[in-house]
Amino acid sequence: MERKELGLVFFPAFDWAISQTHPERQERLLYTRDQLLEEGVLDLPQIREYRPGMAEWADLERVHIGVPGLESLVKDAHRVAAGGAIEAGKAVCSGETARAFALVRPPGHHAMRVVHGTRGFCTVNMEAIMIEHLRRHHGIGRVAIVDTDVHHGDGTQDIYYHDPDTLFISFHQDGRTLYPGSGFVEEQGGPAAFGTTFNIPLPVGTGDAGLHRVLDELVLPVLADFKPDLIINSAGQDNHYSDPLANMSVTAQGYGRLAEKLRADVAVLEGGYSIEGALPYVNLGILLAMAGLDYSRVIEPDRERCPAQSADVTAYIEKLIQERRQTWRERENLKRREIARWGDEWQRRRSVYYDDSGIEEEQRETARLCHHCYGWQGIDTSSRGSFGRKSAYAAIIPRNACKRCLQEAQDAVWSAKQAGRHQYYYIQNRQTDCLERIGGKK
Ligand SMILES: [Zn+2]
Numbered sequence: 001m002e003r004k005e006l007g008l009v010f011f012p013a014f015d016w017a018i019s020q021t022h023p024e025r026q027e028r029l030l031y032t033r034d035q036l037l038e039e040g041v042l043d044l045p046q047i048r049e050y051r052p053g054m055a056e057w058a059d060l061e062r063v064h065i066g067v068p069g070l071e072s073l074v075k076d077a078h079r080v081a082a083g084g085a086i087e088a089g090k091a092v093c094s095g096e097t098a099r100a101f102a103l104v105r106p107p108g109h110h111a112m113r114v115v116h117g118t119r120g121f122c123t124v125n126m127e128a129i130m131i132e133h134l135r136r137h138h139g140i141g142r143v144a145i146v147d148t149d150v151h152h153g154d155g156t157q158d159i160y161y162h163d164p165d166t167l168f169i170s171f172h173q174d175g176r177t178l179y180p181g182s183g184f185v186e187e188q189g190g191p192a193a194f195g196t197t198f199n200i201p202l203p204v205g206t207g208d209a210g211l212h213r214v215l216d217e218l219v220l221p222v223l224a225d226f227k228p229d230l231i232i233n234s235a236g237q238d239n240h241y242s243d244p245l246a247n248m249s250v251t252a253q254g255y256g257r258l259a260e261k262l263r264a265d266v267a268v269l270e271g272g273y274s275i276e277g278a279l280p281y282v283n284l285g286i287l288l289a290m291a292g293l294d295y296s297r298v299i300e301p302d303r304e305r306c307p308a309q310s311a312d313v314t315a316y317i318e319k320l321i322q323e324r325r326q327t328w329r330e331r332e333n334l335k336r337r338e339i340a341r342w343g344d345e346w347q348r349r350r351s352v353y354y355d356d357s358g359i360e361e362e363q364r365e366t367a368r369l370c371h372h373c374y375g376w377q378g379i380d381t382s383s384r385g386s387f388g389r390k391s392a393y394a395a396i397i398p399r400n401a402c403k404r405c406l407q408e409a410q411d412a413v414w415s416a417k418q419a420g421r422h423q424y425y426y427i428q429n430r431q432t433d434c435l436e437r438i439g440g441k442k
């Protein structure tokens with residue numbers, strides 16, 4: 001088969017919406033589709049369209065632990081969107097296309113490892129499902145995810161917090177001013193993966209100029225140092241100046257240039273809620289840039305309404321870049337210090353709110369520090385919602401687990417089960433690629 005520049009997967013999920021008046025509804029991609037058809041994009045010789053298949057449950061459970069199970073939380077639309085991302089990844093890994101863009105919804109980057117419900121419009125994480133599928137079936141090793149959505153990709157960060165083979169870079173509107181209220185520079189990964197979570201919280205009013213300085217002086221050099229096999233772009237279009245859910249000033253041209261410089265192997269659509277004024281232009285700009293085509297004429301009809309970036313914002317961003325560069329340069333020392341600080345076990349407690357499901361989760365997470373493997377993690381989780389209470393204990397065994405970690409993780413689940421404090425018990429064994437339910441109800 002002749003190699004094309006860009007594989008395109010399009011799945012607008014006509015039967016899935018947060019509600020009929022919510023911006024996360026099917027019209028979100030209809031204007032984009034009209035724009036692509038009008039421009040004749042699908043007829044371009046550089047582009048090949050792929051149909052999304054449905055992701056298998058095994059693909060989802062390689063990443064997520066649904067409490068009590070994913071079956072009650074996940075709709076067909078989620079499985080097709082995840083299947084679309086996998087299709088895009090496969091097109092690139094097989095060499096059929098140089099790059100691929102999965103224009104799919106629902107989005108996924110707020111979905112964490114443990115799933116009790118839907119938060120930030122996300123139930124399962126499309127990028128992580130794709131990456132883990134490619135690792136399992138196509139021999140991919142090191143991966144970098146660059147999350148360019150205006151909201152912090154807290155779900156993706158959570159899934160890869162202890163994985164030193166996955167670099168997660170997110171730039172986003174500062175969590176003090178926007179959902180989900182995280183993504184600060186202090187969040188740098190668990191000790192075994194310290195430094196491979198890299199957050200760049202940007203001030204309100206950041207425009208093309210600020211975004212491109214961050215890209216040129218921070219994101220691209222960090223990527224060059226990490227040397228990933230694959231670069232994935234969580235492509236959220238809500239940094240656009242017309243987006244109703246955020247406060248940034250990026251244009252379609254700014255996004256097109258971003259795609260051109262980033263040279264992501266696979267982009268997966270995330271947010272973007274200016275469904276008529278921004279999405280058709282931003283998506284088209286990215287698509288043309290990824291296909292190596294001219295995107296200079298992709299301009300919003302109301303672009304004069306885009307506010308200029310202020311001098312204060314520029315100064316703030318310059319300082320932030322200097323600080324973040326310094327941290328990246330010192331990462332090996334900082335990691336050693338972090339490992340020494342925690343000793344054998346790292347732990348944290350936190351609350352996770354599922355804003356779309358009205359569920360509150362309390363979590364206690366531990367990570368075993370091991371010199372022979374990446375260490376196993378334990379998650380003690382309980383949630384409260386209209387169903388009452390649910391609680392579970394899960395152990396996550398890494399791909400390269402040593403014998404001792406494997407044994408400890410299994411023992412931890414069995415002793416939790418014997419103590420009987422929870423309703424559900426799981427072992428997510430990434431070595432055998434299997435999610436075991438221990439004794440609990442399915
Ligand atoms: Zn977003």
Ligand SMILES: [Zn+2]
Binds near residue numbers: 401402404
């Ligand atoms: Zn170990």
